[in-house]
Amino acid sequence: MSDRICITVTVNSVPYxxxxxxxxxxxxxxxxxxxxxGTHIGCDTSYCGACTVLLNGLPIKxxxxxxxxxxxxxxxxxxxLEKNDMLHPLQEAFSEHHALQCGYCTPGMLxxxxxxxELNPDPTDAEIRKGIQxxxxxxxxxxxxxxxxxxxxxxxxxxxxxxxL
Amino acid sequence: MYxxxxxxxxxxxxxxxxGMLAGIGEGARVLAGGQSLLAILKLRFxxxxxxxxxxxxxxxxxxxxxxxxxxxxxLATHNRIGASALAGVIPIISDCANGIADxxxxxxxTIGGSVASGDPSCDWPTLLHTLDAEILCQGPEGARxxxxxxxxxxxxxxxxxxxxxxxxxxxxxxxAGSGGAYCAFKRCAPAYPTISVGVQLTIRxxxxxxxxxxxxxxxxxxxxANEAEAELTGGSLRPGQINRAADAAVEASDPYTDQRxxxxxxxxLVATLTRRAIAIAARRASGETVKNSHxxx
Numbered sequence: 111m112s113d114r115i116c117i118t119v120t121v122n123s124v125p126y127x128x129x130x131x132x133x134x135x136x137x138x139x140x141x142x143x144x145x146x147x148g149t150h151i152g153c154d155t156s157y158c159g160a161c162t163v164l165l166n167g168l169p170i171k172x173x174x175x176x177x178x179x180x181x182x183x184x185x186x187x188x189x190x191l192e193k194n195d196m197l198h199p200l201q202e203a204f205s206e207h208h209a210l211q212c213g214y215c216t217p218g219m220l221x222x223x224x225x226x227x228e229l230n231p232d233p234t235d236a237e238i239r240k241g242i243q244x245x246x247x248x249x250x251x252x253x254x255x256x257x258x259x260x261x262x263x264x265x266x267x268x269x270x271x272x273x274x275l
Numbered sequence: 276m277y278x279x280x281x282x283x284x285x286x287x288x289x290x291x292x293x294g295m296l297a298g299i300g301e302g303a304r305v306l307a308g309g310q311s312l313l314a315i316l317k318l319r320f321x322x323x324x325x326x327x328x329x330x331x332x333x334x335x336x337x338x339x340x341x342x343x344x345x346x347x348x349x350l351a352t353h354n355r356i357g358a359s360a361l362a363g364v365i366p367i368i369s370d371c372a373n374g375i376a377d378x379x380x381x382x383x384x385t386i387g388g389s390v391a392s393g394d395p396s397c398d399w400p401t402l403l404h405t406l407d408a409e410i411l412c413q414g415p416e417g418a419r420x421x422x423x424x425x426x427x428x429x430x431x432x433x434x435x436x437x438x439x440x441x442x443x444x445x446x447x448x449x450x451a452g453s454g455g456a457y458c459a460f461k462r463c464a465p466a467y468p469t470i471s472v473g474v475q476l477t478i479r480x481x482x483x484x485x486x487x488x489x490x491x492x493x494x495x496x497x498x499x500a501n502e503a504e505a506e507l508t509g510g511s512l513r514p515g516q517i518n519r520a521a522d523a524a525v526e527a528s529d530p531y532t533d534q535r536x537x538x539x540x541x542x543x544l545v546a547t548l549t550r551r552a553i554a555i556a557a558r559r560a561s562g563e564t565v566k567n568s569h570x571x572x
Contacts, residue, residue, distance in 0.1 A: 112280040132283030132326065133316075154276050155314060156380060157465045168354075168382040174313045175383065178283050179306075179330060222378070243464035244377025 117181035121146065122190040130177050137161045139177035140187060148188040148217050152246075159245035162218035163187050169225045171244070188217035191224065199265040200224060200258070209258035211249035219245045223259045232263055278316035282325045289413050289442055292329045296438035297415045299325045305440055306330065307350060310376070310384035311392040329440060336385075340364075343448045346411075349387025349441045354378070356386060365448070366559055367455030367475065370568045371402040374457070377464040387441040390426070393433040393496075396467040399444075400427055401491030402457050404499050405475035408446040414439030427496040452484070453477035454559030456552040456568045459491070460544050462535070468492050469535040470544035472524070474552035476507070478560045483507045488520070488552075493545055494529035502527060503549065517553050524549040 114129040121144060128143050140146050140163065149172060152160030156174035163172045164186040172185075191198035200223055203209070210216045219242060226233060226241030233241065238259045239252070247255060284299075286292035296303050302324030306312055309330075315321050329335070329350070336350040340361040347356065356362060357372030375381055375389075375398050389399035390410060403423045410421040415438050426434045435441070449455065459471035471491035477484040486507040488500040503523035510516045530541035555568050 112282050115283060131280065133278045133280055135277070135317075138277075154317070156310065156376075159377070159379060159465070162379055165382070169379045170382050171379045174317075174380075175309060176283070176306075176313070178285075179309065179328065241378070244379045246463075246465075 115178050115181075117178055119177070119180050119183060119185060121185045122187060128177075132176065132178050134177045135173055136163075136175040136177050136180050136185075137172035139180075140172060140185070143177075146187055146189050150214055150217055152214060152218075157246070158215065159218040159222065159242075160215050162221045162245065164221055164225060167225075167228075169222050169244070186221070188220055191220060198224075198262075199269065200227070200262040203258040203262035203265065204255070207254045207258035207261060209250060209254040215245055215247045215249075219247065219255060223262070226259070227263055227266060231267060233260070235260065276317040278313070279319060279322040281316075281323050283328065284325060285328045286332060288332060289329075289335070289440065292327055292332065292440055293413055293415055293438055295325075295327045296440070299327070301437060303327055303438075305391065307388040307391075308352060308383040308385040309388075310380050311388055311394060311397070335387075335442060340448075345446055345448055347386055347444045349391075349411075349443050350385050351387075353381035353384050353386070353389075357381065365455070366565065366568075367402065367405065367457050367473065367556075370455075370457035371398050371473075374398070374459060376466075380465065386444060390423075390444065391433060391435065391441050393427045393429075393431040395427065395430065395494060395496050396492045398457070398459065398468065398471060398491060401471055401489045401497045402473045403444060403446065404489035404497055405455055405457075405473040405487040406446040406449070407487070408444050410441055411443040411445060412439050413442050418442075420445075424499055430495040449475065450477060452479055452560060454556045454561070456555035456559065456565070458548045458552040458555070458568050460548060467535070470528075470530070470541050470548055472545065472548040472552045474549070474556040476553070476556045476560050478512075478557065481511050483510055483512060488524060488549065490524060490528050490545060492530070492535070493527075493541065494531075498527055498529070500524040500527040500549075507553070512553070512557050517550055520553065521546040521549040 150160040152158035161173040304323040306326045306328045335348045337348045339346040362369035389397040408423045455475035457473045459468035475487040486504045490498040503520040506520040
């Protein structure tokens, strides 16, 4: 066994202090310690992107980071998208455009898309494809996901005049 | 998948990290961005007793491109390098940095980790061969500089001594009239390349003054294709000469059959990518803007 280490991680604006084993993966910390099970474990080898969360605002694969590496940092997960019982325009658009079937890749896809629209509020289809290059979907063939992200971009522009929700 | 248990130590300075590594001994491994190491630990290919996390050592992620000698800190992430002013002026750097795996991996993975892993599939070691880079290291006996050529001695084996860490990479700014390209064939964005080829050419008065050709994922180490370079040097890049260089690159390669493809398929990729990288490098050497040659999505 190894010595447990006390870490503080702010997840979706809530600071959590926990004692963890050094080998605990960030995705396990999020799912099992904090019970935020929206973030999925897919391939578990930093390939599929289902476990994508934002670390200090940047998308990363939480299956390939230790929880202790996130000590003192800010994490945003898919649970952070919904505000005041209202789905985020990206979530609405995924629903409207049938951008998910089994839904397994969706949390990671949404977090990559969220980050993409933060950087580039009006992306072309090619830019969207590049933005979700690290997220695999085995159901949709990606076409509807790209439509959904494009439509959400338009909706966000309409609602805010360009500011991210 | 969980790694086997280990003790975790967070270093605050390079000296601190070296001291920890020396104190722990052979069971210690260095953790930077973790994008190579954690995959190895999760698959239990390695079971270190201790990890020394150097990821938060201040100022080790800096890119100094003010002069003719360029320094990149070991902790600079692929995305940080890809978005830097340096990548804007040296396109082969942009090819490599922006083409590694995917956006998520590039936000954590570091250039130092890519070199230290000793993995022939990692992109930076291959690319750095084309720039004759030097590796800056620090260990219990002080700092020293190693040549990238020969640094990866065998699969996952490097010239680093026990308790020594990479602190940065250094290379000369390519001179006027030179151009480079890094071309990789990948099955999808997150995958390692099946084969990659880096080419750096300096062209004077229509003739190749000097050339560097390096192959990635083409054997147990990155491979410098000296014979292929010799085919180009002194010539004017006629098709026959480019084909001879591609053939020589294939000769220098030593690929093995694995899940990414058969050895024969990989040899064909070496030839194709060598021709492609030479063509792009030559266009860039003549001042033409050619967009990223490695980017995959």
